[in-house]
Amino acid sequence: MTLALSLATAAGLCLAALGAPGLRLELSASLRRGLYRLDPLAGTALVPGKLVAACPPPSLAALARARGYLRAGLCPGGVKPLGKLVLAAAGDLVELAPAGLRLNGQALPATAQLTSDSRGRPLPHYPAGCYRVLPGEVWLISPHPRSLDSRTFGPLPASQVLGVLTPLLTATGADPRPLAALLRRASSCRPGAPAPASPCPASPAPAPPPSPHRPRPPCRLSP
Numbered sequence: 001m002t003l004a005l006s007l008a009t010a011a012g013l014c015l016a017a018l019g020a021p022g023l024r025l026e027l028s029a030s031l032r033r034g035l036y037r038l039d040p041l042a043g044t045a046l047v048p049g050k051l052v053a054a055c056p057p058p059s060l061a062a063l064a065r066a067r068g069y070l071r072a073g074l075c076p077g078g079v080k081p082l083g084k085l086v087l088a089a090a091g092d093l094v095e096l097a098p099a100g101l102r103l104n105g106q107a108l109p110a111t112a113q114l115t116s117d118s119r120g121r122p123l124p125h126y127p128a129g130c131y132r133v134l135p136g137e138v139w140l141i142s143p144h145p146r147s148l149d150s151r152t153f154g155p156l157p158a159s160q161v162l163g164v165l166t167p168l169l170t171a172t173g174a175d176p177r178p179l180a181a182l183l184r185r186a187s188s189c190r191p192g193a194p195a196p197a198s199p200c201p202a203s204p205a206p207a208p209p210p211s212p213h214r215p216r217p218p219c220r221l222s223p
Helices: 005-017 058-067 177-187
Strands: 023-026 032-039 051-054 072-075 082-088 093-097 100-103 106-108 129-132 137-141 161-173
Touching: 023 161, 051 137, 082 093, 082 100, 082 177, 100 177, 106 177
Parallel strands: none
Antiparallel strands: 023 032, 032 161, 051 082, 051 161, 082 137, 093 100, 093 129, 100 106
């Protein structure tokens, strides 16, 4: 449901004032702005396309707090959680390059790595390479092309995911639904997954060698 942002904001503030549990007011352009419900994972599988709230790495939290990217909150580093889509989970293959991302050989549009913020200040970025996602970690992505996500900080421990987000009242901002559909499609192309209804395109060229940023199992591209 879509309403004016002012109405969504007013509803969120009123419900928060009444102590309604599990509500999150999203004011960032990284998602559609408005009111969301935050539900505990409670065994929910973290799969590509799932909309979640997660705490950023402490190193990014410090930078985000200093530059005003994130509001104050209860995550380590004193910032609010990030609202993001799960990009990849255990067993998925992520190809990270300056020009953009591939998930299991499928190109994801508008995912070029950021080198600077909107004010020209340099941004950290995770080393380019081909990564097989390990058990117990996830990669996150936003539908907004200039958002801070795993293009910046790489994989996160799955334990930093706080829960699943469900939109209640939303207005303007980045709509996660088209990207979520692409991620679900790309997830079906993961090595070992049941064959999808239509063929999965292969990467046209080998990815750069795995980054020495930290040890990784060998990463093989889809044939």
